[in-house]
Amino acid sequence: MPPSSHIAVLPFPFGSHPVPMLNLVKRIAASAPANVNFSFFCTPESNKTYFSGAKGDEEFANIKAYSVWDGIPRDHVFSGNPQLERIGMFLNATPGNFELAMKEAEEDTGVKISCLLTDAFLWFAADLAEKIGVPWVPYWTSGSCSLSAHLCTDEIRKLATTTGKRVEMIPGLEGLSIDDDMPREVLLDDEQSPLALLLHNVALNLPRATAVVVNSFEELDPAITLDLKPRFKKYLNISPFHLMAAQHSDECLDWLRKQDDASVVYIGFGSVSIPPPNEMVALAEALETCKSPFLWSLRDHARKSLPDGFVDRTSGYGKLVSWAPQMEVLASGKVGVFVSHGGWNSVLESISYGVPLICRPFFGDHGLNSAMVEVQWRAGLRVKDGIFTKNETVKAIKLILSGEKAKEIRENAQLLKGLAINAVKPNGSSARNFQDLLKVLTKS
Structure with a gap:
């Protein structure tokens, strides 16, 4: 034909x-x-x-x-x-x-x-x-959410000159911070x-x-x-x-199946974003302090920033892989929280499988996506001040896995999962x- x-x-x-x-x-x-x-x-x-x-x-x-x-x-x-x-x-x-x-x-x-x-x-x-x-x-x-922000660039730039510094009149973005949550390009003059x-x-x-x-x-x-x-x-x-994608077998999925439901901290920052060395150390130290099972998708070249002996000390409850089948990991039911850069694909996949997020945004729409996760959907948190520190990361992981707000956050994530499936x-x-x-x- x-x-x-x-x-x-x-x-x-x-x-x-x-x-x-x-x-x-x-x-x-x-x-x-x-x-x-x-x-x-x-x-x-x-x-x-x-x-x-x-x-x-x-x-x-x-x-x-x-x-x-x-x-x-x-x-x-x-x-x-x-x-x-x-x-x-x-x-x-x-x-x-x-x-x-x-x-x-x-x-x-x-x-x-x-x-x-x-x-x-x-x-x-x-x-x-x-x-x-x-x-x-x-x-x-x-x-x-990011499409709306860019379509409303002119309105947001006008709002940025007022004292409130909050988005109030744009449907679905109410209450977000103009300076902290909007994509950087929305606030820049086009000539810049x-x-x-x-x-x-x-x-x-x-x-x-x-x-x-x-x-x-x-x-x-x-x-x-x-x-x-x-x-x-x-x-x-x-x-x-x-x-609707097919599931695949993988070494880290075999490891995941042995873990308790909703107990694993999954860490993945996509193919472009890598935290600076001091934040890599802080995140690693937080994982070691929490002692929750973790799966960290981390390219080999980035592992040089990890603390000496970290891999050996955490081998009993942690697993580092150079690549993970992210959708299958999130769909496994074993992940209790996804530590992410807030990229849209990762956010969409996480909420589609009912997994709460801890977001550390880097650029582009990461900040806005992370704000939606925390403020609008209440299905996760942003790291304090947008930077990994040991103490704040420990607090965030414990809050989502077992803190007072854990039940509410998980219920909201499950609600989003239901909407996505429908x-x-x-x-x-x-x-x-x-x-x-x-x-x-x-x-x-």
């Missing part, structure tokens, strides 16, 4: 962004008709990471990867902040790099592109879709930060989209959902579809929104 639809997928190839985009595409590919093809356009470095085959995905024959230029000149020497420099160069190369690769994909498949499914950060896709006459469907890979300018452009252009897809579920933030729906032609929360049931809000998304993407 010849392809009838050719969906161009444009991820933002930095940080944690490509993973939820690729997961979404795989889910769509598994549900879409057989004659729908997907071309995944990303930098060579990212494609090498996420695609094992030379050009496609071994699991899905209808997903093909195409490389786009990353914007970095040959023999370029980085200085200052290499990551920000890479992002700037990549954005300067857009949209021309995508247009060239899209032309290659059309020639390769013999089918014109019929829809643009992009990371919401790639706001220029609004013009690109209009230029070629196809729908634009941006995917906000974080939560609805390329990323702030990018996110402001995202907010300005998203209402042009055929549909805006969000990596969350409606019932998590009902006030935000009600506020955002009228702002867009379609507003579709489609997660947490990881609840959202992905056949007639749940996310399941219905996903079917709506399929219609938008595959419509002739």
